[in-house]
Amino acid sequence: MTRSNKPRTTIVIFGATGDLAKRKLFPSIYNLYKKGQLSEEFAVVGVARRPWTNETIRDTVRQSLQGNDHAAEELEEFCSHFYYHPFDVTSKSSYHELNELLTRLESNYHIPGNRIFYMAMAPEFFGTIAVNLKTEGLTDTAGWTRLVIEKPFGRDYPSAYELNEEIRQAFDEDQIYRIDHYLGKEMVQNIEVIRFANAIFEPLWNNRYISNIQITSSETLGVEDRGGYYETSGALRDMVQNHMLQMVSLLAMDPPIRLTTNEIRSEKIKVLRALRPVTGDKVHKYFVRGQYGPGTVNGKEVDGYRNEDKVDPQSHTETFVAGKLLIDNHRWAGVPFYIRTGKRMGIKSTKIVVQFKELPMNLYFDKNDVMHPNLLIIHIQPDEGISLVLNGKKIGPTGETIPVQLDYSNDSVDGVNTPEAYERLLYDCMLGDATNFAHWDELELSWKYVDAISKVWETLPAQFPNYPSGSMGPEESDRLLSADGFHWWPLDTGK
């Protein structure tokens, strides 16, 4: 790896004492370090209110890496690059002191003023911090400065717009890296390759050959300790506005003319522009919401959502969403994209199933009434891979057809341990590659799409809870597909 692939950088983590930093960011930075993707000359500065010291943050980093395979000496060397700065987001002097620390570290580590500011604290501070970074001179360096913004980016279009305007006072669009961690997942990134590097798929990737596409992201966990946040969000804002619509865009976009950030983003944006808005009465026809009640998940009895910590016992917040999306363009007219996501479901799985249309005529009608449709399954997590379901001859004299499956699994490739989404995204940010981050135009369109749905849901209380924990969501979700003559493919299809 050449030096240009490992820019000398300081990473400033706002919210370094929090959960995200400990669970995702520290281990990701460590993995980059171990793989040699970080320059030896780097510094990480943790910022939060708690009166921690450099030693406290280094201890926390050590704890967060427990269970990782590492040599003690290597770990100590890694931790020595971590610094802590107690901070008040509204105090100018906090920014001045931080700037002094950064300047000192840049001199010690020969870092040419490259700074990543990572916003990992409550979203209400994102705008204030961004503006202060500019006004107090922290973006005024000899190198580049980039702002990484965690979700949620607003809670609807107006609040997202306001936040964006605030941030744009301080950073240009090309300096802003809005995280959608699904875009860092190995198999989400593979969607593009499967589509654009295989002659057998792209010619069929349209409404002549595909009957429907199903995207499921189901979780077995409930809201855990995030009840407070989730009450203001719900599954539509938490998962659909970002991760689910990002996957729809990647599946539906036209081939970009080049694999550059701008060309890819431009094609994804066209998909979001072509989404048929779901408004008024249509919301009940095209979207289903659910909330989990008590039940059994992985053999364990669990409470319903309304009994979770920091949740209103009468809450109308949805923990499940299924929807039918239509894309009004030549390629996709008439092809439903079904999405489904929920908490406390029977299985943890993110999967895409592309169902191809039937052949015009079934030559094997006397042996099989119905032929199994061809399926392309993209396994995103926890297993990573691709399956193709074809029809073959059943062994023996009957001449019947049976579905046969070709499987590729990332796990079966020797020595492959696919990087964590955060690891990949941090590295992209260091390299200045914003392809796998959300552009403002994508946020604008996706918020407007989901706002129309939440507007209707907010006016009409739901009959909650309407699915037991451990199930696959409310029955209406099945009816959404059966009304069109389809069904959700079981999540163990292609395993």
Ligand SMILES: NC(=O)C1=CN([C@@H]2O[C@H](COP(=O)(O)OP(=O)(O)OC[C@H]3O[C@@H](n4cnc5c(N)ncnc54)[C@H](OP(=O)(O)O)[C@@H]3O)[C@@H](O)[C@H]2O)C=CC1
């Ligand atoms: N945790 C996760 O898995 C995920 C989190 N996110 C997003 O990441 C962000 C952080 O989440 P998470 O780590 O879970 O949150 P936590 O509540 O665990 O941490 C919040 C952090 O912000 C700091 N903080 C809070 N108020 C202030 C303040 N006034 N001045 C300075 N620091 C402050 C806290 O430290 P202190 O109390 O010491 O000041 C703490 O370090 C949120 O936007 C969240 O939505 C996104 C996806 C997943």
Ligand SMILES: O=C1O[C@H](COP(=O)(O)O)[C@@H](O)[C@H](O)[C@H]1O
């Ligand atoms: O962004 C979020 O994603 C997680 C699910 O992520 P995954 O990588 O485990 O699929 C979800 O639990 C959380 O509520 C949401 O904020």
